[in-house]
Amino acid sequence: MALLIKNGIVVLGESCEVCDVLTDGKRIAKIAKNIREESAFDVIDASGLTVMAGFVDMHCHLREPGFEYKEDIASGTRAALTGGFTAVACMPNTDPVIDDKSVVRYVLSRAAECDNAKVYCIGAMTKGQEGKILSDMGAMKDEGIVAVSDDGRPVENGNMMRLITEYAETFSLLPISHCECPDIADGGLVNEGLNATITGLKGILRAAEEAMIARDVLLAESLNARIHIAHVSTKTGVAIIRDAKNRGVRVTCETCPHYFSATDDEILSFNTNAKINPPLRGEADVAAIIEGLCDGTIDAIVTDHAPHSLEEKNREFAYAPNGTSGFETAFSLCYTNLVRAGHMDMMRLSRLMSANPSKILRVGGGELRAGETADITIVDPEAPRVVDASRFVSKGKNSLFDGWKLFGAVKRVIVDGVEKEIKTDD
Template sequence: MNTLIKNGRIVSHDNELTTVDIWIKEGKIHAIGEAFNAETFEQVIDVKGQLITPGLVDVHVHFREPGFTYKETIETGSQAAARGGFTTVCAMPNLNPVPDTVERFEEVQKIIDRDAVVKVLQYAPMTENLHSETLVDYDGLTQAGAFAFTNDGVGVQTAGTMYLAMKAAAKNNRSIVAHTEDESLLFDGVMHLGKRSEELGLPGIMSATESSQIARDLLLAEETGVHYHVCHVSSKESVRIIREAKQAGINVTCEVCPHHLVLMDEDIPEDNGYWKMNPPLRASDDQKALIEGLLDGTIDCIATDHAPHSHEEKNQSFVDSPFGIVGSEYAFQMIYTHFVKTGVFTLEQVVDWMAIKPAEIFGLNAGRLTIGGPADLAIFDLETEYVVDDQQFLSKSINTPFVGWKLYGDTTVTLVDGKIAWQKKGGK
């Protein structure tokens, strides 16, 4: 099908918005210009001056299938991603069963192929059942389609296991993607250790729980030469040591989540599990360091860590509820509203951090508007305010403290390989 995206605006390298039409043919971008005859196209989508970006790329989501489909499925999770403007997402392996064998991995891939409305890349675990010290079959899982290896949700507790995992990943030209958490430093903590945890009477989590394991892993990454990517960086200490590692030439990249950029521990109003996430919301100086880390290139990209849980699980105290919030459906909007409209970030930077850079980090054919490339596009209304409404979520879960927030940049259309994956009601 020939499709014309008409009267859109794209952000240029000087952060200016340029009006363009995009001609999509056979699922690819055929041409970008202004002089196309709309009458010759089978489908015309007039976006009336709204922003067109490359489809966003999220390297950190949890889709919960198999094993926890009451929280999310690959179908609903991918729909939520499309609703947020994401066209490529990378799904974590903390499932049941864990896809730690070729056979189990292929079973998950079958569900992806059948049900996903966006491009879903499946991580493989680093060790059997995530919690063990026994490595998975890195050769076999790479051949089965694992694009990277991670034990996200669980920190690898022994240096020897991490070293061997890095060697196996490097041998297969794959990345190690690390949830860094030294469990010996947790002390049953449920939120950031600070003034607010004391006020709420809740056990705190030290920043060193995260940063000490990053420090260990950086030296192992230098030893093995593997590409080492750090999940959801949250503390100023973590930013500092990653910055130093990059200066030393270690092959490290990292991500930050919107909620850690927008919120601090002092924003937590009460002992309510909807505010519980891992890593936790940290202090104001940590938040400042994260913003500075993005701006100076220490932090490479923004990822949601979309982590669905049921209302029954989250609607209780910090101590009893699981970690995690959903984020796919409003991540771009949150960053645009709180940082672009306030002049902290440019729109060009946000597109880079949420589309171009994550694709580059992992060598994905995504994240750019290029002639001959996949027609993966997102279209956003930057002018109209909307309210985050959990009754409108496509995710099966609503666990987020952002319900009721007023944002700009609502997604109006998301296209994957030229086909509409999501379109706002009332759109043409």
Template sequence: MENMMLEIKNIKRVGSDTLESLFIEDGKIRGWNLSESASETIDGKGATVAPALIELHAHLREPGQEQKEDLASGLAAAAAGGYGTVVSMPNTSPVVDDPGIVTSLIQKADRLGFARLKPAAALTRGQKGETLADLAALKDAGAAMFTDDGRTNENANVLRRGMEYASGLGLLVSVHAEDATLRQDGVMNEGVVSQELGLPGNPAAAEAARVARDVEIALLTGARLHIQHLSTARALEIVRQGKKAGAPVTCEVCPHHLTLTDEALRGFDAMYKVAPPLRTQQDAEALFEGLLDGTVDCLATDHAPHTQAEKEKDMLEAPFGIPSIEVAFPLMYTRFVKTGKISLEKLLDLFTAGCARVMNWEVPSLEEGAVADVVLLDLENSKAVDPKSFKSKARFSPWAGDELYGWPVLTLVNGRVAFQG
């Protein structure tokens, strides 16, 4: 049987205005501008081509919370956002601490044909922070990393042993770094705005203190540690110092912590309630500097879908989190590349190669022989954010109505179409 060859024509490489053709065969990049004839052709209409994005931190809610999101809606949303690979968080119901759950999630995602799923598994049983899960069996089942995300690891010795165990398996531990005793029942950043609104605050020190502890554990063990959704200037500085001291520590920042601040909560709208909370403009600016100087390794969304009814509760009762996987790239491109604050090459690195380096995965490329995970981006035309059109079940957004550039128009995973706009 003859191999199927796909040609994507009339596309531009990053930094070039020349229209070219990319050829894909058997899920791999075959080459550029070949003289061979393809069995299928897609017209890219002048879009810019890049490796598909990688997401290291998304809540897909399956199993057990499918009213918020499920694999089908979440992975379709990811593909629409330009993502080829998604690491899902394990704080589901039941918790992903059993190898059978990992296997079934991967098998179901493969059948769906949207973005590729790489589930994270819980570091401890039930994410209770007490007893380590069977990390070796979880890795054998396909777990990509270990994390108790959604919970904070209060017992430093359990985290130490988990990091040592994971390191022996060649995987990293990812942490939600907040001191729960400092955070208490804070629902927003502790500061001027929380005081004026009379809402319980979550101090920057809760994040900084825990990051400092966890960086010390990384130095002690030599085991890889990844810090999720960094939100404060102080914690970023601690990571910077830890890296200089030789700690094998990496960190991610989310688009909402770069583009929104605690000022957004003045209307008491729980849509802006996230964990860790939106901080100050000074924090957002410091985090952006961290992107530029390399302290921040990658961008992640912390895509956290909830039902509309849940997010319409008051600030004390509503759950933390916003859905953002479909708008993350256009948002970052419009706010920071279009305004000249960061290059397109650097932004794409933070969404792709940076994530791969954190995980010790092969860095994605568009060279011959590479896996054909590809995204086409429309950098020329703007479109308003319309939550009603989201593939995600969570159809609300802090950026609703914003005119953004850089929307994905085609996402390929292993050479097959996962999304076509």
């Protein structure tokens, strides 16, 4: 079935133009002005709306198998679509851990049955994510994983990280590192600084994250291998990666909307939705993250969507789990705080949310171009919204941004040329 999207502001690689997009089956057939309507076409009038490549989230937690009370593949991929994501890559910290081809097969077949957003599977680096024995990366790659990570936990042992980096490179798999030295973090809960002192919550030095970023970048440099740093949150973390990129190290990295939208002031009310790992940082870090996004040091924006039950988040700060539900606020936060705030244009935002993550994962797509996969998200950037987490499609209603006034609404989502039903505010 051909789909004709008329008169939208289409975000292309180097420009935004008012034109039409025509799909043919799963592919984009043509992007041009005034494409003639034919009776065989389904027509979407996108006048006044912005047409973007579907967002690709290379870091989220879908919680299935094992934690279906927090989220499952069906609810998570529906929530992803609602947020404008046509594809997501899920982390392996499930129960059982995704460290074996049978679990990979289960996740991918469940995702195919659900037929919402596409799911790419990330396998564990080590068995059970315990950091002791390498996982069977080759067998998992044959089953379809796109990367390896022990996310949720750091790989503490430096020699183990060396072996992972080398082994992943042999299989052309991207290693994604969750950086935090547990010995430096020493059980801390929030960013170390004035707000930690005021609240009496134990702090985590920025160096806990930065020391491991430095270690992993140096290992990749020594071994001439790829490394991807997850959720960079500090000014010095950005500087270490910028410096490495200037030396030609094969490093890429990501950050999340919460690291450029909020600071650790959010913990002053003991709001457990502000308990995130790495922790929310200070104003200088937020500025450095935005600078890194603008100068190309930071390659991708990911959600680190971390759904939890309200019961878990209603515990005392020290006992609540880390993370914020991310799919359904990501675009609004990016548009409001990056584009509307004047830091970047829509083309750069589209690279950060779609093209770059697709390139890093080597999965194709992520751009609006004839011949590319027809994964398309239509947004109304200037639509005001008040975030109401109780209305999230995700089972995870734990949003740091509940009640925030933002701009940007996702209106329609097309995956492989087929429009999906999504929940909108109107």
